[in-house]
Amino acid sequence: MTRPRLVGLSANVQRPSKTRTLVETVLQEVRSRSAVEARVFDFVDAGPGLGAAWTRDQLSLPARRLVDAIEEADGLVVGSPVYKGSYTGLFKHLFDLVDPGALAGKPVAIVATGGGPRHALVVEHAFRPLFGFFGALQVPVTVYASDGDFREGALADQGVRERAALAGSLLSDLLAHTAAAAAPAPAAAAR
Numbered sequence: 001m002t003r004p005r006l007v008g009l010s011a012n013v014q015r016p017s018k019t020r021t022l023v024e025t026v027l028q029e030v031r032s033r034s035a036v037e038a039r040v041f042d043f044v045d046a047g048p049g050l051g052a053a054w055t056r057d058q059l060s061l062p063a064r065r066l067v068d069a070i071e072e073a074d075g076l077v078v079g080s081p082v083y084k085g086s087y088t089g090l091f092k093h094l095f096d097l098v099d100p101g102a103l104a105g106k107p108v109a110i111v112a113t114g115g116g117p118r119h120a121l122v123v124e125h126a127f128r129p130l131f132g133f134f135g136a137l138q139v140p141v142t143v144y145a146s147d148g149d150f151r152e153g154a155l156a157d158q159g160v161r162e163r164a165a166l167a168g169s170l171l172s173d174l175l176a177h178t179a180a181a182a183a184p185a186p187a188a189a190a191r
Contacts, residue, residue, distance in 0.1 A: 004175045006030060008040035009066075011080035011091040015044060016153050018113045022145050023079040025155055026109050029168020030077075034175060041066050041067055043090060056097050058137065067094070075109075075175045076136075078127070082114035086126045095130060103134035107165045107174035111143040120144045131164035137174055141167045146182035 008027045010020040020042055027038050043050065049060020059067065070076065080087035110127045112119070123142035131138050143164045149157035155164070 003035045003037045003116065003181055004074040004179055005026065005072065006036045006038040006075045006077070006171075006175070007069050008038065008077040009070065009079065010040065011078075011088050012042050013044055013090075015042065017042065017081075018145065018147070018150050018153070019081050019111070021150070021153065021155055022111045022113055022143060022160075023077050024075045025161070025164040026111060026143065026168045026171065029165045030172045030175070034167060036075075036172075036175065039069060041069060043094075046094075050094060053097070056164040059086045059097065065066045067097055070094075074178070075105075075107040075171060077109045077111065077171065078131075079111035079113070080127075082112050082119040082122050085119060086122060087130075095134075100134065100136070103131070103136040103177065106136050107139065107171055107178060108136040109139040109143075109171045111145075111167070113145050114147075115169070116146050116148070119146070138177070139167050139170045139174065141170055143167050159162070165178075 008023040010017055010023045012019045024040060030036055031038060046063040046066045047060055050063040053059045080091040108131050110123050112123050128138060141163060145160045149160045150177055155161055
């Protein structure tokens with residue numbers, strides 16, 4: 001039996017990144033509970049070819065690999081910094097290039113980071129409708145962290161750490177459930 005493929009996506013365009021730290025925190029919880037094959041991508045990995053492409057066939061090779069990894073994953077942890085009350089434009093652009101049926105029924109955990117608490121509802125008002133369009137199986141707990149929740153680049157706020165652990169735990173459970181549902185039924189015992 002192959003291990004589920006889990007992709008972490010952080011829409012950061014620089015490193016180090018608080019968004020990547022939050023994505024990795026959720027991924028770490030999944031890894032502690034499940035045997036998964038996990039990869040993390042930053043938008044930096046896609047290079048400038050992502051923003052320059054209007055269609056999939058115009059994507060640079062690094063950007064195409066990112067789209068392929070998202071579509072081929074068994075589950076996702078997605079995160080974006082928040083600008084002006086929403087995920088980044090490049091984050092939306094990337095998902096405009098993802099096949100509409102590719103995420104149907106796939107578990108997705110949502111995280112976001114922003115400058116302060118006033119952006120906290122972005123996960124409910126921007127991310128959820130986007131992944132609802134794709135028919136993704138969204139983890140019911142989202143995670144938002146603001147600048148004050150980090151100390152020297154590490155996630156320090158206990159409440160946010162607990163939400164991230166819960167989101168990772170639920171994602172692990174959903175991955176196990178979808179894998180079991182997709183597994184072939186055992187053959188009936190010979191009589």
